Amino acid sequence: MTDPEALRRRALDALTTARARTALLTDCVDDGELTAQHSPLMSPLVWDLAHISNQEEQWLVRAVAGHQALRPEIDSVYDAFEHPRATRPTLPLLAPAEARTYASDVRGRVIDILDSAPLEGRPLTDAAFAFGMIAQHEQQHDETMLITHQLRRGPAALTAPEPPAGNTDGLPPEVRVPAGPFIMGTSAEPWALDNERPAHERFVAEFFIDTVPVTNGDYLRFIEDGGYRQERWWAPEGWAQIREHDIGAPLFWRREAGQWLRRRFGVVEPVPEHEPVLHVSWYEADAYARWAGRRLPTEEEWEKAARHDPVTGRSLRHPWGDEDPTPERANLGQRHLRPAPAGSYPAGASPLGVRQLIGDVWEWTSSDFLPYPGFVAFPYREYSEVFFGPAHKVLRGGSFAVDAVACRGTFRNWDLPVRRQIFSGFRTARDAVAS
Template structure:
C-alpha cells in the first residue's frame, strides 16, 4: 500500500520533470551566443540560470541525501551559488557574463547528470527533503520568469532589436471601461493558511484592519500612461516622491523601459521585436516610482498589498481556479483587457506584476527558517516594495493570492504595471 510520502514523492517527481523540461523549452529558440550575455548586474546569462537551478538541487538535495556524493564538477559550487553565504562565498553577481567556461554544453551535461541522480533518489527521500525538492521546483519557476526578463533586457541592448519569437503586433482595439470595484474593509485575514506549498514570507496568516476601499476593474493601459506623459508627467515634480524625482533625473528617464520615440510615435521593444505601443495594452516595465507618480496624477493611489490580497481572495471565492495570461500561453506579453469579460475584476492575475504601496517587511511573528534556506526570502526585507498577481511570463502553477514578489523601487526590467486604488 502506498504511503502519503510515496504519493507525494510521485507527484513531485512529475512536477520536477515538467519544470526542468519547461526551462529547456524556454532556452530552445536561442542561438549559442545568446546563452552567455549579461546586460546588467541585475540580470544573469541564460546559461547561468540553467546551471544555478541545477546547483540548487545538487547542493540542497543530493549532497544531504547521499553521504558519499561527490560532484563531478566541484568548482560549480562556487560559480553557480547565487547569494547563499551559509553555503560558501558566491561568485560575484555582476561578473556572471564573464564565465565563457564552463561551456553551454558542459551546463547541459550538468543538468542531465543531476536530473538522473534526483530521479534515482526521489523515492528514498524523507518528508523534509521532499519539501526541499518542492521548494527547488518553485525556485526554478522563478528563474524561468527571470530567464525571459533577462533575455529581453539583453536583446534591448542590441541595435538589431532581435526577436525571441515571431509575433504580430497587437491590433488596434478599444480599451475596456475602467470601473471601480468596492470592498467593505473591516478585519481581513492575510497570508497563507493552507496545506499546499507557499514561501515562508507568505506566513504566518494574521489579521489586519482595512478601511473601505475600491480597486480599478482593470490595469492601467499604455494609452492612459501616454496621457500622463503628454501632460508633462515626467517633467512635473509635484507627482513624484523625492527619491523618485532624483531617480528620474539621474537616469534621464522620460518613458517606460523599452519605449523608444520615433518622430511623433512611440515604439516598444518586446520579445517579438520592435513594435508600436498599443494604447489598449497594459503599460508595463515601469518602476514603483513611475507607478506611484501616475496614480497621484490620476487622482488616486496604489493599493496596499493587504487590500490587493483581500480583493483577490474575495474574487476567488466565486471561481474554481486562478485565471489569467501566464507563461504557458507563450504569448510573452500582456494583452488588452477583454471588452466582453464576465468577471467584474479583470487582469487580477497574470499579464503584469502590480506594484503595491507596501514595503516588503516581515509579517507579525515571522521567523526565517534555520540554515542556508533561511536566506531565501527573509534577508531581503529591506528597501524593497511588494508586487502582486504574477505576469505573462510567470508559470500559472507558481502563483497564489498570497504570493509576495518584491523588488527595489527603481527596478523596471520585470513585467511590472499598475492597478489604481482609492479610499471610499
C-alpha cells in the same frame, strides 16, 4: 493533498514543466548568446542554467537524499549572494554543453530520489516541499532568463500565440472593497514559501481599487500631460532617477514619426493602448497614481481584493476560487509573450469583480517588504529574511512570465523601486470618502 503518489506526480510534473521551459529559453540561441552578458543587470543565460541545477543538487541530492556532492567545486561560482550579476561573466562558468550535461545528471538523480523519498516526517520533505521549492526556483529563474531575452539585442528568438481578446465595455472603472477583517497569508498551502506564512487576520478599511490594471493608453495620457516633466508627482528619489537617466517613458518605448513604439522580444511594434502598461518602476507607478488623484494599493488591500469572498468570509487560494489556474482564468507560464488586453479572463475575476489579478503584469504596491507576524525563515534566511526592510517594495499577482507553480493569491514578490526591466505594471486605489 496527502496521497504520497499524488504528491510525487505533482512534484514530477512541476519539475518536468520547469525543465522544458528552461530548455526552450536556452536552446533557442547559440552558445555565443548563452555566454554573453546582455545587460549588467542580468547574468549570462548559461550562469542561470547551471545555477538552477546547482541549487537542485544542493537541496535534493544532498540535503534531502544525503548523497555525495556531484560538483562541490562549483558551489561558490553559482552562489547568487557571493557574486553580483554584473561580475558573473568573469567567473569560471561551465560551458553550455557542460552545463547541460550537469543539469541532466542532477535531474536523473532527482527523479530516482523522488521515486523513493519519504514525503513526511521532515519539514523539508513534508508534502514534497523541497521538490516544490526547487520547481518554483527554476521557474523564477526562467522568468529571469525571459527578462534577459527582452534585454538582448538582435532578431526575435522566441515566439508564442497572441493572448485572448479583452473588453472593458460594461466594466466599472473601480470596485468597492468593504471594510472588515480578512485572513492574509497562508498556513495551509503546502508549497507556500516562508514569506507567505503564517496566515493571520488583518483589518482593512473600505477602499476602491481599479477593476483592471492601468493600461498603456492610460499611461500615455500621463506622459502627454507632462507627467515626466513635473516634479510635483514624484517621490524625491524617483525624480532624481528620471532626471539623472533622462527617462520620459516606460523602458523599451520610443517616440518615432509621431508614434509611440516599443521593442518586445526583438520585435518593434506600436504600443497597444488596451494592454496593461509594462516595464515601469515603482516610482513611475507612484507618480502616475498621484497624477490621477489616486494612490498605489497597500499589499493588504491588494490581497483582500484578490482573495476575500464577502459571501463566505473565506480567503480563497486564487481570485476565482481554490482551483488551480487554467488558460481560461489567467495569463501565466509564458503561454503568451505579452500581457492580455485589459478586461480579459472574466473567469479569473475575484468575488468582488476585480479582473486580471493573477498573471499579465506584476503589480507594484505601496508596501515595503516586511515579515508577517510569526514569520520563521525556512529553509534558509537568504530567500526572504535578508531582503526585509524599506529598501524593497512588494509586487503581487505574477505576470505572463510566471508559471502557476510560483504564483498564487498569497505569493509575494519584491524588488528595488528603481527596477524597470522586470515585467511590472500596476493598478491604483483610493480611500473611500466618508459620507
